[in-house]
Amino acid sequence: MNKRDSEQLDTLRHSAAHVMAAAVKRLFPSVRLGIGPAIEDGFYYDFDIPEAVTPERFEEIEREMEKIIAEDHPFERRELSHQEAVDLFRRLGEDYKLELLEGLKGEKITVYRHGDFVDLCQGPHLERGGQIKAFKLLSLAGAYWKGDEQKPMLQRIYGTAFPDRKSLEGYLKLVEEARKRDHRRLGKELDLFSLHPEAPGSPFFHPRGVVLYQSVVEYWREVHRARGYREIMTPVVLEDSLWHQSGHWDHYKDHMYFVKFGEQGFALKPMNCPGVIIYYKQTQHSYREFPLRIAELGRVHRRELTGVLHGLFRVQSFVIDDAHIFCLPEQIKDEIVEVASLILEIYRTVGFSEYQVEISTRPESFIGSVEDWETATAALAAALREAGIDFQINEGEGAFYGPKIDFHIRDSLKRSYQCGTIQLDFSMPARFNLEYVGPDGARHRPVMIHRAALGSVERFLGILIEHYAGAFPLWLSPVQARILPVSAKALDYASGVKERFVGEGIRVELDDRPEKLNWKIRQAQKEKIPYMLVVGEKEAAAGTVSIRRRSAGESGSAGVDEFISRVKQEIASKAGG
RNA sequence: GCCGAAGUAGCUCAGCGGAAGAGCAGCUCACUCGUAAUGAGCAGGUCGUGGGUUCGAGUCCCACCUUCGGCUCCA
Incomplete structure (x- = not known):
């Protein structure tokens, strides 16, 4: 994404933040507004609302936002003198905006109007609300006014917006991916x-x-x-x-x-x-x-x-x-x-x-x-x-x-x-x-x-x-290889193979549970074990192991000694996952 | 510490005022199996902790603990 795209995305999100504020203002008339910028993955707006907003009300807010977007108001920029701005926000009862204006003395003030919603804002914004095609409210948090522990805590609603439905879904997928690889999970x-x-x-x-x-x-x-x-x-x-x-x-x-x-x-x-x-x-x-x-x-x-x-x-x-x-x-x-x-x-x-x-x-x-x-x-x-x-x-x-x-x-x-x-x-x-x-x-x-x-x-x-999403490179893997006997008939051979790996300092396990091969493979895959070594009567006869890699699936077979030296080399190289 | 949410079986979660549930995991038995889930049965919970409301509390209220999303902070 180039700089221009990212500026356009910020504009879109910033406008979406205004629409969200407008919606919240319709649903909670007593709200006072904090600030509402675009951020890396979306936007937020801080609100001072006497009652607690809960995520259950997101749908309601989103519906109101849809309505406002459908109304397709233009975003109108106006320049005001400092005094005019103070008068405006005093009339609106926006105490936090007045506090912001304190810091903007002597400067030209810009406000943006969107339908009946007015906000102190430098812009830029989209031309019309109807240009917001894909958005979603994500989470809720408390945030101190101006990040100051001594100041009142406002309710922050996070959301995100994208140029189209598809990118929004892509983003939500990425969030889901991050959730899946959360180290706590x-x-x-x-x-x-x-x-x-x-x-x-x-x-x-x-x-x-x-x-x-x-x-x-x-x-x-x-x-x-x-x-x-x-x-x-x-x-x-x-x-x-x-x-x-x-x-x-x-x-x-x-x-x-x-x-x-x-x-x-x-x-x-x-x-x-x-x-x-x-x-x-x-x-x-x-x-x-x-x-x-x-x-x-x-x-x-x-x-x-x-x-x-x-x-x-x-x-x-x-x-x-x-x-x-x-x-x-x-x-x-x-x-x-x-x-x-x-x-x-x-x-x-x-x-x-x-x-x-x-x-x-x-x-x-x-x-x-x-x-x-x-x-x-x-x-x-x-x-x-x-x-x-x-x-x-x-x-x-x-x-x-x-x-x-x-x-x-x-x-x-x-x-x-x-x-x-x-x-x-x-x-x-x-x-x-x-x-x-x-x-x-x-x-x-x-x-x-x-x-x-x-x-x-x-x-x-x-x-x-x-x-690594838990799929560590071989040298870091808690279990580097697991031996999977096809049936109990191969158990003797399997435990012999295991001993040879153990003797070489390789972190190996033998899955001797009386289960089907498919089941054992599924378990090993879920545990993200790099090498699964399938051994059955065929391998026992030939003195080999059948190799299955975590990421590549079936990967041929090799003699036990040959495979051990390959694994040792891979461990020593600290090759990536 | 602050705002908001959550804590029910080992795990993931349902139940939300009227006899504690499911799936997976575990255990037992049968199946001896060739590259991502074999079947049947059994067992498993003072419903985070402590108070309160109620004839009756996972369910409502309060406090505390922990966890989660943030704020603040930071390795």
Whole structure:
């Protein structure tokens, strides 16, 4: 879709939002309007209505919209002076519009009229209401006026509109597809993990989920070892004093879990840095050790507002694939290049080829000197340029302790997720008085780089599950092959074949249930097992397996040894799904 | 935390004031089977938790918990 198409679609949706507002106004005369823009997949409008709108009333609203569309009013643009606009919306009792006008003083005001409905709006709009051919109301949500928790909450109705019936249905199909590959649903269907009221936002990983988890983590360790990282493990529960010193008490208290043993207070770590700092301080360090790359798959706990928890995407207990790098200021650039290349290698291997990179710069509230920030930010940008990575600048979005690079990956449904991050930390080395001995024999303060590739391992697995719709590439599949004996007559041969796979470290299962072959195949397909190996009297006689691939169906047959070596090669290659 | 919705068998869901239901999964039995569902039978639920209204409550009301769609937040 080009830019012009997308502008036309926005116009259509924006007009549909007006029609919806008009319809709501007819059905709920006491409504006061918030705002109603077009958004990525449709539109919404915020309403202040005393009674609760429920989805059951969508049909009624949609019918009213159909009527308005059938009336085919033109969208008429009018320019008003500020005072005329204020008079108009005061007459209409539209308090929120008046508030918006406050911010538009001295500007020319445009309003659009559609039949008897008038709205403060820049436009553009369609020429006539009759041009809206296909729309649907989708969902309902509360939304704070101007996104401010302190302000009243309005009722937001989401809908979507398309140029024709067919595209609307296409979109609804896509939504359905996304629903089918929802990691929460697949997590249940594929028996990967579960969530329980006893531990809100803290997933229980089931055996198959653990295999998936460990496959990713083992690969992660392999790559990190190869790139000179050493791994540590530090405690989850650490004393209060540490959190005071780190600044988390002041900046992060609301998200922390606290425990008390007698008089002594502890907290569950919400971040891994203080642990690695204690490790660092345990011995004296020389500049010769730098860059010192310390990795930690550290479990952190963060209290979240109850309404925000969401499957594996937003949890309260998770593992960060963390690493902290201690280095000299002049090593920053090279180190960033190295880390960026590591992160992108990991993404490529697990199957994400599309990504975006952002640099977040100095926020309003920050620590350290402006010069340090500018040097550091320039170093980040220089490093990305050197690595040949395109990036955007995210003004003022850095952490209070330093600028950062964020990596966003795009999944197979083109949805974007922020995962990796590289952060320069000006705060911790000073707070904890970190030192190294330089070539001059004097003590200096090291630079600390904080980085993660996956972000939260749990969340990353959720993204992977949806990306692959549960049909993982062989190297990540919880069960890589299942042997399906045609009948009990082939059981002996089948279990012999199984043992040979097991001996080669392949994750294999034998389906020895007394069921028909069709039934076993159906089960294995539903479980999205990559290889189904059918064995009957024919195979037993020839010493082969008949191969059925999850995606391609029947795929010939092969000798057991030959097939094992093919599978081992495919696993080792980490080929995509 | 806020707005709205939902929680009934392992799963998906029906029942919405008057004796707890279906399909799938599970178990038992029969069938020994060649590339996406063999048949029959059995078993399975203090209807999220706690209060209340009622002669009577999955069903109505209140509170809490969890989940879902958003807001806000964020790895």
